[in-house]
Amino acid sequence: xxxxxxxxxxxxxxxxxxxxxxxxxxxxxxxxxxxxxxxxxxxxxxxxxxxxxxxxxxxxxxxxxxxxxxxxxxxxxxxxxxxxxxxxxxxxxxxxxxxxxxxxxxxxxxxxxxxxxxxxxxxxxxxxxxxxxxxxxxxxxxxxxxxxxxxxxxxxxxxxxxxxxxxxxxxxxxxxxxxxxxxxxxxxxxxxxxxxxxxxxxxxxxxxxxxxxxxxxxxxxxxxxxxxxxxxxxxxxxxxxxxxxxxxxxxxxxxxxxxxxxxxxxxxxxxxxxxxxxxxxxxxxxxxxxxxxxxxxxxxxxxxxxxxxxxxxxxxxxxxxxxxxxxxxxxxxxx
Amino acid sequence: xxxxxxxxxxxxxxxxxxxxxxxxxxxxxxxxxxxxxxxxxxxxxxxxxxxxxxxxxxxxxxxxxxxxxxxxxxxxxxxxxxxxxxxxxxxxxxxxxxxxxxxxxxxxxxxxxxxxxxxxxxxxxxxxxxxxxxxxxxxxxxxxxxxxxxxxxxxxxxxxxxxxxxxxxxxxxxxxxxxxxxxxxxxxxxxxxxxxxxxxxxxxxxxxxxxxxxxxxxxxxxxxxxxxxxxxxxxxxxxxxxxxxxxxxxxxxxxxxxxxxxxxxxxxxxxxxxxxxxxxxxxxxxxxxxxxxxxxxxxxxxxxxxxxxxxxxxxxxxxxxxxxxxxxxxxxxxx
Numbered sequence: 001x002x003x004x005x006x007x008x009x010x011x012x013x014x015x016x017x018x019x020x021x022x023x024x025x026x027x028x029x030x031x032x033x034x035x036x037x038x039x040x041x042x043x044x045x046x047x048x049x050x051x052x053x054x055x056x057x058x059x060x061x062x063x064x065x066x067x068x069x070x071x072x073x074x075x076x077x078x079x080x081x082x083x084x085x086x087x088x089x090x091x092x093x094x095x096x097x098x099x100x101x102x103x104x105x106x107x108x109x110x111x112x113x114x115x116x117x118x119x120x121x122x123x124x125x126x127x128x129x130x131x132x133x134x135x136x137x138x139x140x141x142x143x144x145x146x147x148x149x150x151x152x153x154x155x156x157x158x159x160x161x162x163x164x165x166x167x168x169x170x171x172x173x174x175x176x177x178x179x180x181x182x183x184x185x186x187x188x189x190x191x192x193x194x195x196x197x198x199x200x201x202x203x204x205x206x207x208x209x210x211x212x213x214x215x216x217x218x219x220x221x222x223x224x225x226x227x228x229x230x231x232x233x234x235x236x237x238x239x240x241x242x243x244x245x246x247x248x249x250x251x252x253x254x255x256x257x258x259x260x261x262x263x264x265x266x267x268x269x270x271x272x273x274x275x276x277x278x279x280x281x282x283x284x285x286x287x288x289x290x291x292x293x294x295x296x297x298x299x300x301x302x303x304x305x306x307x308x309x310x311x312x313x314x315x316x317x318x319x320x321x322x323x324x325x326x327x328x329x330x331x332x333x334x335x
Numbered sequence: 336x337x338x339x340x341x342x343x344x345x346x347x348x349x350x351x352x353x354x355x356x357x358x359x360x361x362x363x364x365x366x367x368x369x370x371x372x373x374x375x376x377x378x379x380x381x382x383x384x385x386x387x388x389x390x391x392x393x394x395x396x397x398x399x400x401x402x403x404x405x406x407x408x409x410x411x412x413x414x415x416x417x418x419x420x421x422x423x424x425x426x427x428x429x430x431x432x433x434x435x436x437x438x439x440x441x442x443x444x445x446x447x448x449x450x451x452x453x454x455x456x457x458x459x460x461x462x463x464x465x466x467x468x469x470x471x472x473x474x475x476x477x478x479x480x481x482x483x484x485x486x487x488x489x490x491x492x493x494x495x496x497x498x499x500x501x502x503x504x505x506x507x508x509x510x511x512x513x514x515x516x517x518x519x520x521x522x523x524x525x526x527x528x529x530x531x532x533x534x535x536x537x538x539x540x541x542x543x544x545x546x547x548x549x550x551x552x553x554x555x556x557x558x559x560x561x562x563x564x565x566x567x568x569x570x571x572x573x574x575x576x577x578x579x580x581x582x583x584x585x586x587x588x589x590x591x592x593x594x595x596x597x598x599x600x601x602x603x604x605x606x607x608x609x610x611x612x613x614x615x616x617x618x619x620x621x622x623x624x625x626x627x628x629x630x631x632x633x634x635x636x637x638x639x640x641x642x643x644x645x646x647x648x649x650x651x652x653x654x655x656x657x658x659x660x661x662x663x664x665x666x667x668x669x670x
Binding site for chain 1: 391432434435506507508509510533534535543558559560561562563565566567578579582583584585586637638640643644645646647648649650651652653654655656
């Protein structure tokens with residue numbers, strides 16, 4: 001959970017006596033004092049476990065991704081479940097690591113400048129694959145997308161607002177409003193709401209056509225939030241554990257951060273839904289409900305730091321600087 | 336320069352014919368077409384060259400930092416010049432790598448939870464060292480700071496606005512306004528202007544007292560912009576080359592991302608001002624003048640992506656998502 005909670009640049013680690021009298025709680029402290037009922041379990045069906053080849057010292061590298069719940073991006077999410085269950089992701093690789101931008105994994109022989117071999121055939125039943133739906137017409141007003149609105153321009157990951165949205169007061173540079181829905185950061189205007197790109201967001205790589213991404217090629221953000229990608233590419237999840245195994249990879253030296261030296265590619269050993277793993281191996285994670293008062297206090301504290309190290313509270317925060325807290329919990333004891 | 340220019344997640348790398356008819360230029364293309372006179376040379380006196388120990392494969396690791404020009408943070412910048420010229424930084428180490436936050440380097444025996452040996456004595460003549468100026472009184476309204484306003488609360492890195500500021504129209508979550516001054520991202524209110532924390536920003540670590548940082552402990556941002564640190568800690572520069580040598584380091588597993596395993600610390604071999612190196616070894620870098628039309632076009636294109644891959648231009652951008660372009664230029668031929 002540490003990853004999600006920024007700590008002050010505290011160099012003197014003892015708090016002077018005068019600051020201990022009545023210190024305002026830090027965001028971390030607010031999260032730590034949240035009640036058990038403030039936390040929401042993430043269903044095992046929504047967790048992807050991705051195991052990379054061990055690092056050079058032989059250390060295990062496991063990344064856990066939470067898939068986005070309805071109503072967002074469910075076409076792509078279903079494709080991802082199909083790709084997982086058919087074992088398609090097993091044996092692919094991390095092909096691109098671009099500093100302050102993204103890490104991307106997929107078929108090493110497809111859609112990248114360093115591709116050199118045969119493409120791996122995609123499983124049957126995928127929606128929105130390029131072979132069936134790729135649209136050549138680039139006129140922005142005429143995305144016909146084979147009649148399937150879910151996967152075309154009009155179905156980029158946003159839906160109409162007709163449900164509760166907790167707004168923080170901070171201005172957003174990219175949209176009239178920003179806030180959180182069901183544990184996810186979103187932006188909205190008067191008609192629609194859409195998930196946004198923050199650190200750790202997972203999305204679907206695509207080509208020039210807006211519906212070109214099947215889910216076989218995925219990326220995650222490892223730098224400042226590339227919010228200009230919002231509504232331009234499908235967001236399907238977020239890394240909830242192990243992002244350091246991706247963010248600390250050597251940067252690629254080819255175009256767009258692809259590995260020009262193909263030996264740098266990191267093999268993806270396997271990807272499974274947590275629910276398909278033995279109970280004892282299933283990661284159990286919870287997020288802090290964004291509907292609860294504890295979250296609102298946490299968000300307010302992130303925007304107005306009054307804990308002892310701070311001098312000048314900002315009075316605001318951007319949506320990606322209020323990461324939704326996620327924690328690992330112990331598995332229930334087997335009967 | 337690639338680091339500073341985000342590229343679309345282009346998977347299909349050939350642009351279809353219909354998109355080639357009249358494509359809007361990308362931000363990169365605008366930068367590439369800027370005139371020579373749109374670029375400003377960074378003085379060698381303002382460039383720090385930091386050489387780390389080689390990586391495990393024996394590759395060189397050099398990081399170049401541009402020091403902040405007047406009027407910002409000049410007390411700390413002068414301290415840094417003193418620390419460099421007395422060789423104080425030579426032999427220190429990178430002690431902290433916290434994911435989505437900062438990399439920090441300094442004396443491995445000071446101010447971190449893993450410190451275990453004797454502190455390295457600081458050189459004479461530093462302003463604002465903790466030994467002379469550390470203020471025990473934490474009452475936020477009474478920072479007396481030994482009478483030296485430059486280094487105390489009132490002198491956190493911001494100055495009054497009385498010079499030109501090109502504003503972009505995007506809203507800022509942290510301040511009434513944001514824009515660029517002399518090639519640096521800043522925020523402002525009706526009275527003051529201050530530099531802001533973006534990816535690659537370099538600042539001065541400090542303890543609980545606002546004037547506790549001498550410049551001996553430095554950090555750089557390797558994640559989403561921690562703008563809540565603005566006005567709470569002194570910004571003294573930015574990494575203009577080689578940030579991948581810092582951002583891709585293994586994350587520390589101790590508190591705040593300090594290396595609990597002390598063998599993970601990366602030695603800093605030496606730090607020099609570029610102007611103190613032999614001419615042939617001086618990096619020569621330029622930034623795109625933020626006063627020029629080319630920069631305004633670039634900023635506008637970052638906020639309104641109309642190049643072929645994009646479907647829905649955002650209509651705004653946050654200040655840290657408009658990185659000021661920096662490029663390396665060839666050294667003049669020796670006479």
